[in-house]
Amino acid sequence: MTDVTTCTTLAEAAARMPVWEKLSADGASGIFTSPAWCLAAWRFFPDLGPxxxxxxxxxxxGPLALLPLTAGAGGLTWTGSPLGDEHDVRLRPGSPHARQAAMRLVQEVASRSSATxxxxxxxxxxPTGTLVEIAPSRPGAPAPVLHLHEPDPAWGPLACIPGWSRHRRRELRRLRxxxxxxxRVTVARLTEPAQLRDAIPEFVAARLAAWRVRGRFDELPVMDRHPRFPEFLTAAASGLAQTGRCLLAQLRYLNRPIAQALYFRLGSADLLYMSTFDPDFAGCCPSHQLLAEAAAAALTEGASLIEMGRGDEPYKxxxxxxxxxxxxxxxPG
Incomplete structure (x- = not known):
């Protein structure tokens, strides 16, 4: 018989970390259902719900499946929503009983939701996860993926981005x-928890400042402007870095970051979660320069694509x- 236990406080959920970490989810779902992500969301955004x-x-x-949810004003939602991109149930790897346990969780969520x-x-x-296999579903939000090309002698990292024409690559090379x-222009990759704890607040501040300079600050998602967002992202990123799942890439000019991008490591893919650039250097397209460098580095480490996150913005x-x-x-039903 499969029973469902519900943790309703931050302390109760934190106490389940040893069990939580042993249950896994594929791809970006493993990031946005992880203890590092969810505990930070519950801690810094209590207004989203308990x-x-x-x-x-x-x-x-023992424990077979897990769903990290929040009791929001509109019902049960993924913890940290709308900050996360992709989610799935976490399962005990290799267990023949995990799928049945996941179905039990779906039934539990349905029983707590308003069918009206x-x-x-x-x-x-x-889209290729366990929940879609065991429950009815319909198409949801767009979340494009970038299939990377190998760098070549002629263009180097610029060849990695499939949508760039020869003219675009030539222009980016000229600007670089x-x-x-x-x-001096260099590329840095910050991967250690201590490095990210120091760098993330400055990264968030630089991103907000860039949107202000461009007169588009009000277009940012509300949660990105939340007063505690820097603390949340610092805690989540440094926590994920403890298991090698987060990095902050920087393009530096005279050791000053002029473009930055936060990536989550997914194994065969990287997820580009958030990026920014210094408007003073917009003329040399620093974000595109950094994207090419990050793509080339990802390929050398076994990642063949970059997930671009939820949304169908034209730049993707x-x-x-x-x-x-x-x-x-x-x-169900």
């Missing part, structure tokens, strides 16, 4: 060389990203 950490276990096999308001139980679900004639298509849609999981 924890509802659902764990399915059996007396014979919407048939959707959970949004932003991994022009900047290098004025001073311009880079050559392929369309992909997340799924909305519906109530």
């Amino acid at each position: 924890p509802r950490l659902l764990i399915a276990s059996s007396a014979e096999n 308001t919407t048939p959707v139980l959970l949004t932003d679900v991994r 060389r022009g900047r290098e004639r004025l001073g 298509c311009d880079l050559g990203a392929s369309p992909r849609h997340l799924r909305d999981v519906l109530a």
